[in-house]
Amino acid sequence: MKYTTNTTIDALARELRGAHRVLVTTHQKPDGDAMGSVLATVRACAAVGVHAEGWVVDPCEGNLRAFEGSTPVTHVRPRQPALPVGDFDLAVVVDTGAWTQLEVIAPWLVERVERVVGIDHHARGDLVAARRIVDVSCGSCTALIVGLVDAMGVDLAFGADANGRYSIAEALFMGLATDTGWFRFSNARAPEYALGARLLTAGVDKNAMYQQLEQSSRAERVMLQGRALSSMEIIGGRIALMRLRASDFVETGALIEETSGVVNIPMEISAVRAAVLVVEDMAAGITKLSFRSKPADAHGNFIDVNELAARFGGGGHVHAAGAKQTGTVDEVIELLRVSLAHLA
Ligand SMILES: [Mn+2]
Known part of the structure; x- marks a missing residue:
């Protein structure tokens, strides 16, 4: 199997809009891009009136969890594995497509592979999702997800509270900034800088995010x-x-x-x-x-x-x-x- 794109962003957007209950998951031990991808996708669904929730396997750093706000995310401990409960008619796997990174939820995904879609920017992956978008040129998975949010017709500022926190844009920026080493790594090209500018325009507070993510160590x-x-x-x-x-x-x-x-x-x-x-x-x-x-x-x-x-x-x-x-x-x-x- 070749781990490549086999659908379109527009088709995925239609599928998400038409779903009733969506589960969004990512690789175990989520990083900033994984959590940003989950949060942005869950929020984009909420924006079009589709119930969605995140499901992640910890450990997940507290400074990442601080970006969840009121977005529903279930955290599962790898040592006490549990599977999602309830009826989901669609699952979205973001920032990975590898069974080795999805061990805990793999049995659940295998049972419904036709109702699983994937969005990823990694070079290797497995048949985790029946339909997937893979673009290794993207500096972050959130740089791919912004296309999905646009195709769903959702405003990037959706979800922001009175202080401008917890928007889709904030989640996308978290993934973009962390996966590109704050725009220093070779994967930060013109499109990544352009997306960064667009997300700042949508209200992201970059300085506050930098302090929270990079200057909050013990x-x-x-x-x-x-x-x-x-x-x-x-x-x-x-x-x-x-x-x-x-x-x-x-x-x-x-x-x-x-x-x-x-x-x-x-x-x-x-x-x-x-x-x-x-x-x-x-x-x-x-x-x-x-x-x-x-x-x-x-x-x-x-x-x-x-x-x-x-x-x-x-x-x-x-x-x-x-x-x-x-x-x-x-x-x-x-x-x-x-x-x-x-x-x-
Ligand atoms: Mn990533």
């Missing part, structure tokens, strides 16, 4: 970053490898979800072309890998971390990917060394 998180950076070794002069063990979490008091963003820090080093973070997830009993790489250099060379992650059963984008392994941190690092030696 001290424990920054101390954990120190642990990761202290562990850093540079392989072949160009690949940064970092690890976080269970003891690092215990001793700093940081939480597993507070590792987000750590893998990007070594990119500040001139010679570094890619970074890998290996994390011991005690609660899940697994070892998690995060991969990042820089865009092509002057010679057109870059490290494809999507391909690298695939060797460990994961995936994502060319410059940002992840994987899970059952081995210990040390075992995974030994395997990594073999793969990285070829690249370095």
Whole structure:
């Protein structure tokens, strides 16, 4: 199966408008783009009088949850899995199309694949949704969803409270800003900047959002970053490898979800072309890998971390990917060394 678009935005918009009860879900451990995509889609349905609710598998950072407002979202714990309750005549899967990222809700989705639609900007995916829109050129999934909102004939300012919070535009901007590293990464092209401008015009308070998303860390998180950076070794002069063990979490008091963003820090080093973070997830009993790489250099060379992650059963984008392994941190690092030696 080729993971490509097999319907149109207009057809999806008609399907959403004609639905009665819609469930919107995304990948486990939602990030800003996943939550922004869920919230924007739920709000767009509400704007046309269609009942919709979000359904996500935690952990989900509190600073993301703060953007929900009164939008209905059910949070499920991965350790106490539950399935959606009630009759939904349509399900929308956003910001992923991979079964590995939808483990908890997979049985529920499989049962109704003809009533599942997908909107995604990742390179790889499975037959999760019968009808889907996939555009890997979009800097965020919300950059795709704005087309759906437009096709539904919904105002981007819909949902805003008296202070201008909780609009569709705010949710879209959250996804766009976080997935593009606040418009710094190579996926921030002219269309992403244009969309950013459109969303600001629709009333998004960028400065307040920046403080809430990027300047609201606990001290424990920054101390954990120190642990990761202290562990850093540079392989072949160009690949940064970092690890976080269970003891690092215990001793700093940081939480597993507070590792987000750590893998990007070594990119500040001139010679570094890619970074890998290996994390011991005690609660899940697994070892998690995060991969990042820089865009092509002057010679057109870059490290494809999507391909690298695939060797460990994961995936994502060319410059940002992840994987899970059952081995210990040390075992995974030994395997990594073999793969990285070829690249370095
Ligand atoms: Mn995304």
